[in-house]
Amino acid sequence: MQKSFLAILSILILVSCSDKKSDKNFVLNGNIKGLKSGTLYIQRIKDTVFVPIDTIKIDGDSHFVSEFNLESPEMLYLFLDRGVTNSLDNNIPFFAEKGTMTLESTLDFFTADVKISGSKNQQLYDDYRKVMARYVNQDMDLIEKKFKAFKDGKLEEVSKMEEEQKNILKRKYLYTTNFAVNNADFEVAPYVALADIYDINLKYLDTIQKSMSPKVAKSLYGKKLNEFIAERKKTDK
Structure with a gap:
C-alpha cells in the first residue's frame, strides 16, 4: 500500500513539474x-x-x-x-x-x-539565405576568374566579368525586394531590407514599406525601416 502511495505521489510531482510554465x-x-x-x-x-x-x-x-x-x-x-x-x-x-x-x-x-x-521568421530567413548563397558563390567565382584574367593581361575579359558582377548584384537586390514584398506579414521582411539592400533605390524601399502588414510595421524592424526611409528621403533631396 505504501509503495503504491509513493508511486502515485511521484507521478503527481512529475506531472506538476511538466505543467509548470515559464512566466x-x-x-x-x-x-x-x-x-x-x-x-x-x-x-x-x-x-x-x-x-x-x-x-x-x-x-x-x-x-x-x-x-x-x-x-x-x-x-x-x-x-x-x-x-x-x-x-x-x-x-x-x-x-x-x-x-x-x-x-x-x-x-x-x-x-x-x-x-x-x-520560428517562422527563422524558417523564411533560412530559405532566403540559401538563394542568396548562390549569388555569393557566383560572384566569388567571377572574382577568381577576373583576378586570373587581369594577371594574364586580358583586360577585355576583366571588363566583361565586371559587367556580370553588376548583373549579379542587380539580381540579388531584386530577389531581396521580391522576398520582402512576398513575406510582408513577417518581420524578416524589413530586416532583410535593412541588412542587405539599404542602399537600393528608394522606390524599392517604398514598395517594401507599403507592403508591410500593420503588425510588421509596428515591430522592431518595421519601425527601423520606416525611420531609415524617412532619413534617406531627407538626405537624398
Missing part, C-alpha cells in the same frame, strides 16, 4: 553536442555593438535553457566563448520570436551544424 514569453531550448565546459552568451546588436541578454554556464551537460521576455521578433546571436577572439565561427544568428525555439549544434562545427526550429 517569460520566449524560451530557447539548446544543445551543443561535445560542449562539456564553457560559457554561452545570447546577444543582440545595439548601436553596432553586441550586448549580452543572457549568460549560460555549461558544466558537464551540453543542454541548456534560456528564458526572457522578447518585445518583438528580433535577430539574436548565440556566442560561444572559446577563450579566443570573437569570430564568425563562434556566433550563430537566430531569428527569435515569442514562443519556444530549439537550437542544436556541435562543438566542432558550431556554425555549420546548427539546426534551428520553432
